[in-house]
Amino acid sequence: MVKQISILLILLLLCADIVWAQRSVVLDDRAARKKWEEDQRADEYANSLRRRDWLKDRLILEMGMGTKFPTMGADWLGFGAGVEYITKWHASAFLTAGFILSHEDPVFPPSDDTIAKGYNLDGGLGWRLGFAYYLFPKNPIHLSFQVSYGTVFYDHVSEPTSPNSGVRSILLCYGYEFDAVVSYLSDQWYFGQLIVGVYSIGNGIKAKGSKDKGDSFDSFGRSNPSWDWKLGEGYVSRITVDKEGEAIPPVGVVFGIGVGFAFEEFFPDDTELRRREREGNKAKQNQFRRQNSSTFR
Numbered sequence: 001m002v003k004q005i006s007i008l009l010i011l012l013l014l015c016a017d018i019v020w021a022q023r024s025v026v027l028d029d030r031a032a033r034k035k036w037e038e039d040q041r042a043d044e045y046a047n048s049l050r051r052r053d054w055l056k057d058r059l060i061l062e063m064g065m066g067t068k069f070p071t072m073g074a075d076w077l078g079f080g081a082g083v084e085y086i087t088k089w090h091a092s093a094f095l096t097a098g099f100i101l102s103h104e105d106p107v108f109p110p111s112d113d114t115i116a117k118g119y120n121l122d123g124g125l126g127w128r129l130g131f132a133y134y135l136f137p138k139n140p141i142h143l144s145f146q147v148s149y150g151t152v153f154y155d156h157v158s159e160p161t162s163p164n165s166g167v168r169s170i171l172l173c174y175g176y177e178f179d180a181v182v183s184y185l186s187d188q189w190y191f192g193q194l195i196v197g198v199y200s201i202g203n204g205i206k207a208k209g210s211k212d213k214g215d216s217f218d219s220f221g222r223s224n225p226s227w228d229w230k231l232g233e234g235y236v237s238r239i240t241v242d243k244e245g246e247a248i249p250p251v252g253v254v255f256g257i258g259v260g261f262a263f264e265e266f267f268p269d270d271t272e273l274r275r276r277e278r279e280g281n282k283a284k285q286n287q288f289r290r291q292n293s294s295t296f297r
Contacts, residue, residue, distance in 0.1 A: 052138055053138065055086050055090045055142065056087075057086070057087065057268075058185065059084075060083070060084045060191050060261070061261045062193070062260030063082075064258025065078065065258075066254065066256030067152070067199075067256035068082075068148070068193075068256045068258065069098055070150060071100070071150075071153060071172075072254040073153065073154040074239075078098050078126055079099060080099065081098065082095055083096075088267075090133060091131065092132045092133075093131050094128075094130055098125070101123050102122055102167075105120060119160065119166055119168055121156050123170065126150065128149070129148060129150055130147060130150075131146065131147060134183070143180070145179070145181070146179045146181060148176070148177050149175070152173060152175050152199040152254070153201060154171060154173060155171050156169065158237075158238065171238065171248070172223075172225070173201040174221065175199055175222040177197050178198055181194065185262055189261055191259065193259075194257055195256040195258070196253070198251060198252070200222060201250055202219065202250050203250050204224035204225060204247075205228075206247075207224075207250075211229040225238070226239050
C-alpha cells in the first residue's frame with residue numbers, strides 16, 4: 001500500500017512538472033505575442049500619416065543643372081551642387097555653387113568656309129543663396145516656393161575680346177529669382193526636384209542712365225552687363241551685332257532639375273527613435289537567419 005502511494009505521489013509530481021512547464025511555455029508565448037502586437041501597433045503609429053512628417057529637420061546634399069544649380073543661360077546650362085536644410089516649420093535655406101563649362105559656339109562652330117577657328121563660349125562660376133517653403137509634409141510629392149539671390153542668368157558677348165582669341169566672354173547676371181518647385185522627398189534617401197522660375201536683373205546702365213559700361217549694377221543689387229554705351233549711338237546691346245537688337249531681358253523664365261541625398265530626420269522624437277531601434281533589431285535578426293540558413297545548406 002505504501003509503495004502504491006509513493007508511486008502515485010511520484011506520478012503526481014511528474015504531472016505537476018509537466019503542467020507547470022506547459023503553463024510556462026504558454027505564458028511565454030502569450031508574452032511574446034503581446035510584445036509583437038505592441039511593436040506592430042507602435043510601428044503602425046510611427047509610420048501613420050497622422051504623425052509622419054517627411055519634411056521635418058531634413059538635411060539634403062543636392063546637385064543638378066540649370067537654375068538653382070546655380071544658373072541657366074541663353075544657350076547652355078550651369079552645373080553645380082549645394083546643401084539645403086529643411087526645418088520643422090517646413091521652411092528651408094539653401095546655398096549652391098557651380099560652374100558654366102566653356103564650349104564651342106553652336107552658332108559659329110569651326111568651319112573652313114566661315115571662321116577658320118570658330119568661336120568658343122567662355123565659362124565661369126556662379127552661386128546662389130535662397131530660402132524656400134514646402135507644402136504637403138505628409139505626402140512624398142511636395143510643392144514649394146523659393147526666393148533666391150545670386151547668379152540667375154548668363155549670356156556671352158557677340159564678338160571675341162580680341163580678333164585672335166576667338167573666345168566670346170561670358171556675361172554673368174546677378175539678381176533675384178522666384179521659383180515654383182515640385183520635389184520628391186519621403187523617408188528614403190533619394191531626393192529630386194523640378195524647377196521653373198522667373199528672374200529679375202534690371203537693365204543695368206540703361207536703367208540708371210549711366211555711360212559707364214563697368215557700372216552694370218542696378219537697384220537692389222541687380223546686375224545686367226549686356227548693355228553698353230557708345231558715343232553717337234547711345235545704348236547698344238553687347239550680345240548681338242545688330243544695333244537695333246535687344247540685350248538680356250530684365251525679366252525672364254528659367255528652368256532647372258536636381259537630385260540629391262536626404263539624411264534621416266534630425267532631432268527625432270521618442271516614437272521615431274524606438275521605430276529605428278526596432279528596424280535595426282529586425283535587420284540584425286534577418287541577417288542572423290540568413291547566416292544560419294547558408295551554414296545549414
